[in-house]
Amino acid sequence: MAIVVEHDKRKHEILEKALEVFIEEGYEDVTFQKIAERCGITRTTLYIYFKNKREIFLWSIKQLTYGIEQELNEIVANENQTSEECLRAMLSTIVDVCEENKSLFSVLLTYLLSLQKSGDEPGKRVRRRVVRLQHMLSTVMIRGIKEGEFKKVNVKSANEMFYGLIQSAIFRLSVLDEKTIDDIRDTLNQAVDGILTEK
Incomplete structure (x- = not known):
């Protein structure tokens, strides 16, 4: 179970750092290598988590929108x-x-x-x-x-x-x-x- 938790935590960290790279460089100029460098890992390690740059970008957006949805859900659920x-x-x-x-x-x-x-x-x-x-x-x-x-x-x-x-x-x-x-x-x-x- 601890391995899954660590894997998810690492994936979450990669997505956050990758999003920073996309914002700084623009989608077209970002490479798998740039993301790996920002995360302090090798490209080979990055391939364990994601197939390509597009997948990382989509997961980064998904993670961001999920956070927004959680915030909005709390507002909707507030009965006061x-x-x-x-x-x-x-x-x-x-x-x-x-x-x-x-x-x-x-x-x-x-x-x-x-x-x-x-x-x-x-x-x-x-x-x-x-x-x-x-x-x-x-x-x-x-x-x-x-x-x-x-x-x-x-x-x-x-x-x-x-x-x-x-x-x-x-x-x-x-x-x-x-x-x-x-x-x-x-x-x-x-x-x-x-x-x-x-x-």
């Missing part, structure tokens, strides 16, 4: 918050993560464009990574509607609105190189105001 507070906290957390990982989103964009050029469907991959996020947003909105906090809105459309604003934030940070997206925060809060019932 109203649905409105929960939705605002979720959206704020997501925007915080976007700002903190601005460089990563630039690397991710390059990766998705390379997938598109090779004939792959990047949209399908992105949808797989965000489906749980959208489900959590829907859960909170449905709960808010049932509790009378939110208007009886079309949850799917409201979800698309929030998700579109989050995508806009990512685009503005990673492509337009904006330093802050406080106006997106304001817009998200205004969108939440728009679904609240009159008190």
Whole structure:
């Protein structure tokens, strides 16, 4: 059992360090050798854990999104918050993560464009990574509607609105190189105001 734990711990450390390399160098310029050097291991040892650079990159993204999902799950599970507070906290957390990982989103964009050029469907991959996020947003909105906090809105459309604003934030940070997206925060809060019932 200890070997499995050590293996998982080492894999986790490799993914964290590899993500740093991807952010610093960009997806195209990262090599297996650069990742191995950053981790203080040989390429041969790195092959024990991963087949190639792409697999490392995808696992790094998966590890990051898993951490975000855990944080959002805690917000959703907090019974001391109203649905409105929960939705605002979720959206704020997501925007915080976007700002903190601005460089990563630039690397991710390059990766998705390379997938598109090779004939792959990047949209399908992105949808797989965000489906749980959208489900959590829907859960909170449905709960808010049932509790009378939110208007009886079309949850799917409201979800698309929030998700579109989050995508806009990512685009503005990673492509337009904006330093802050406080106006997106304001817009998200205004969108939440728009679904609240009159008190």
